[in-house]
Amino acid sequence: MSDHWTDRLSEYLDGDLLTGERTALEAHLLGCPACRATLAELRRVVARAQALDDTPPAADLWPAIARRIGGGAVPARPDDVGDLAAHRARRRISFTVPQLAAAGIALMLVSGSVVWKVLGRGANPVAVGPSAIAPPPDGAPAAWSGDAPYDQVIARLEQLLAQNRGALDTATVRVLEKNLQIIDRAIAEARAALAADPASAYLNHHLARTMRRKVDLLRQASAIAGAGTT
Amino acid sequence: MGPTGAGVTTLQRNPTSVAEAELADATLAASGDGRAFERLYRAHSARIHSLARRMVDADHADDLTQEIFVRAWEKLGTFRGEAAFGTWLHRLAVNVILGRRHTIGTDRQRFATDERAIDAAPNRVTVPDASDWGIDFEDAIGRLPERARQVFLLHDVSGYRHEEIAGLLGIVPGTSKSQLHHARLALRRYLDG
Numbered sequence: 574m575s576d577h578w579t580d581r582l583s584e585y586l587d588g589d590l591l592t593g594e595r596t597a598l599e600a601h602l603l604g605c606p607a608c609r610a611t612l613a614e615l616r617r618v619v620a621r622a623q624a625l626d627d628t629p630p631a632a633d634l635w636p637a638i639a640r641r642i643g644g645g646a647v648p649a650r651p652d653d654v655g656d657l658a659a660h661r662a663r664r665r666i667s668f669t670v671p672q673l674a675a676a677g678i679a680l681m682l683v684s685g686s687v688v689w690k691v692l693g694r695g696a697n698p699v700a701v702g703p704s705a706i707a708p709p710p711d712g713a714p715a716a717w718s719g720d721a722p723y724d725q726v727i728a729r730l731e732q733l734l735a736q737n738r739g740a741l742d743t744a745t746v747r748v749l750e751k752n753l754q755i756i757d758r759a760i761a762e763a764r765a766a767l768a769a770d771p772a773s774a775y776l777n778h779h780l781a782r783t784m785r786r787k788v789d790l791l792r793q794a795s796a797i798a799g800a801g802t803t
Numbered sequence: 804m805g806p807t808g809a810g811v812t813t814l815q816r817n818p819t820s821v822a823e824a825e826l827a828d829a830t831l832a833a834s835g836d837g838r839a840f841e842r843l844y845r846a847h848s849a850r851i852h853s854l855a856r857r858m859v860d861a862d863h864a865d866d867l868t869q870e871i872f873v874r875a876w877e878k879l880g881t882f883r884g885e886a887a888f889g890t891w892l893h894r895l896a897v898n899v900i901l902g903r904r905h906t907i908g909t910d911r912q913r914f915a916t917d918e919r920a921i922d923a924a925p926n927r928v929t930v931p932d933a934s935d936w937g938i939d940f941e942d943a944i945g946r947l948p949e950r951a952r953q954v955f956l957l958h959d960v961s962g963y964r965h966e967e968i969a970g971l972l973g974i975v976p977g978t979s980k981s982q983l984h985h986a987r988l989a990l991r992r993y994l995d996g
Contacts, residue, residue, distance in 0.1 A: 611991075614991040619959050621990075623959065623960070626853075634852075634865060634868055638844065638873060639837065641873045642837070642872075725827075729827050733820060788831065792827075
């Protein structure tokens with residue numbers, strides 16, 4: 574395996590040789606068992622490299638990362654430690670019709686109380702600017718940083734849900750649609766209130782929280798629909 | 804080089820939907836949603852940690868992985884969705900690792916010079932030393948000289964093209980091809996089975 578073609582075998586394997594070179598090398602391979610054997614070994618190396626398994630870190634690094642990006646703002650849950658596959662499995666399905674209904678009712682109550690508070694007590698003068706996008710404390714939603722990011726996410730999730738909607742039973746669809754209507758109404762009310770008082774931190778947070786609820790609802794509904802398509 | 808795992812559980816079965824879901828999570832994370840970013844971390848931590856472990860070593864892999872995800876959080880605003888999130892993250896990870904290699908390079912240099920390093924030169928006698936027995940394929944990758952190891956991992960494991968690798972490492976594509984060939988030749992002896 575010391576002829577001058579040996580050093581071109583990887584390029585041949587990767588399809589990087591010019592047509593003339595490739596033809597010449599293939600002619601050489603016909604009469605050179607050593608180069609053929611080397612080429613076969615190189616193929617096995619490449620295949621072995623592509624089959625390498627990725628393994629997660631031995632310890633969960635998320636708590637440390639969460640501290641660094643938010644000063645501990647995104648605490649790890651107790652079940653975060655340990656096996657990643659198990660963690661994913663635990664996340665897979667966690668959505669029921671009663672939960673859907675509860676989400677809607679909660680939103681209705683929250684929405685009404687927020688509007689009452691704002692209208693009745695006056696606006697909170699604290700302004701919320703673009704800098705308010707850091708992870709919120711203790712799982713609370715971030716302050717409102719503009720419609721665009723949420724609108725994009727919601728549009729995509731609605732599209733995904735529409736694709737798999739047939740996998741949901743009619744009762745679930747009915748509850749889902751009802752709750753989406755409630756959420757949309759809450760969003761509209763929050764936006765209207767915010768338009769009248771754009772500096773209100775309370776309204777900013779409320780709108781962010783309401784949009785986040787819609788995203789969560791759509792995401793979980795999509796999860797159920799997606800699971801039903803398999 | 805596609806992403807592994809899924810940000811939104813729905814979509815694990817369909818690569819297009821996975822990309823869509825991760826784009827959604829990345830958008831949310833860019834708005835400050837820590838939960839969305841955690842989902843992205845869960846989906847990609849194994850791949851990123853493995854990359855760091857292979858490119859540098861196990862001792863620095865945890866630290867590098869943290870650094871990569873913190874950097875990703877800071878740079879999420881630059882992610883526009885033209886490529887899959889996993890692709891964007893992997894590129895960022897490679898840049899962080901290569902940037903850090905100067906500070907931890909003193910540890911790595913021993914692999915290029917000491918007797919435990921695999922000589923990637925093509926003319927080396929191919930009979931392994933007695934100390935080589937028992938080294939598996941992953942260990943053997945870790946014992947390649949630094950440049951050969953980086954090129955091999957980026958090309959054969961991660962799927963980068965020579966032109967991209969040349970840009971990342973500051974070399975010419977011909978050098979990347981040559982290093983890759985030498986690495987493959989050296990690794991033949993450590994194929995399993």
